[in-house]
Amino acid sequence: MSFLRNRNVQCLRLASKRYLNTQPSYYGHIPLNWFENAFLAVGSAVMSLADPRRGDMVAALGETTAGPALPKLREKMLASAEGRQVLKARPRVNSKTVDMVALSKLPAGTFGQSYFNWLERCGVTPDTREPVRYIDDPELAYIMQRYRECHDFYHCICSLPVNVESELALKYFEFANFGLPVAAISAIFGPLRLDSAKRSRLFREYVPWALKTGGNAEPLINVFWERRWEQNVEELKKELRIEDPPPARWGKPLSEAAREKRRRELLQQASTGTETP
Template sequence: MIERARMKLNPWQQAAVAVGSAVGALLNPRRADLIAALGETTGKPAFERVLQRMKRNPEGRAVLLERPRVISEKVGHAWDLPENTFGAAYARFMGSRNFSPDDRPPVRFMDTDELAYVAMRAREVHDFWHTLFGLPTNLIGESALKVIEFEQMYLPMCLLSVVGGTARFNEKQRTLFFQHYFPWAVKAGLQCTDLMCIYYEKHFHEDLEDVRRRWGIIPAPTAPK
């Protein structure tokens, strides 16, 4: 599935796709396909570093070996788990927003199948991170999560997304983000474990607060009224 979607680009084509995707994503931030293309065409060195980290980590190696996918067929059992579990919290997050795990765009511009999987994995665990950190999916929440993602993976796309997101803030949002969410996100991203080396699906049945403590997750602050 990942292999069939891939395209090989020469450096000029890669630059053209990156620039076009960046402009398009700034004009229409809801275009997940453009954001994905930007991440792939600018993020190869970052994904290569993530791949090496996963290979050195026992749980990361298990993910690479088994290549789990976050799709309805594989994670649907989360909806049946006890209320206190990580899996149930993920199901509530998805259900309350009418999100589907199957909505992620395919990986198209990675050179190897291994890197393509790492890029897809990073894309598919995004909603796990929303759940763990307790972040909303509004502009502030997405921008804060991109700060954490940048600290975890050093993807240029994450930094560009933060810049683009904060540029669209109104004055009240900008104050809230930089006074409350940005300092928290910097601390949270540095303190937590390597988030790409977690086999999340094997922890669905565990208590949400227990996994947060084990992985060093600091939930997002409550926005002041």
């Protein structure tokens, strides 16, 4: 009997080391046991639904509910030559790694200039993504980070602006393409924030497009976007099998965005004493 008790104690200790890992696996990693993970998943879900602007809670929800979806995405990346290159290089997307000046000088119609114009038109930057903290495996953590940091590329390639309806349409697209539960959670509960007219249009026009296109498109997790800057955006969409969505409601026309950009440049030149070219 004492032998069996000792054997059980050893098994429990091994299980504790395996499932209750307390040593960070990478910078910023916060290890969680199963109870902590479940508690954070529920709490972040409640907070995210109460205030979708809480990016930290949305990020925590995505990480704590990822489950087997991330290993499946890794399998897709390992099965793709381009996906393997992404895993090997582990590029990051932010204003330090992406040369915006170079993108602005690319020819019209390239993906790089389209992305630059999209950022200008929507008034956003690539620096708003939360770092991954709660995923134990470093490689899976990077895959989640990659999915998160490339979110604006999905907006750009799908010709969708930044507003509630477009974000929800993109969540349906992401769930069909990536299979991550956080996209499904957002897609299910997000429409409650819309009025009846917008909700009706979302389900009548955008959801069928998102599920069909997201399901038929190539796995976007495999795309090495940073090596596609000079590619014609329409050719890229054709290669990835991405169809345009129904016309979206943009906050400002592209011409207005260009004027606003020029105004900021002139103000910056005036403050630094440089001449306008």
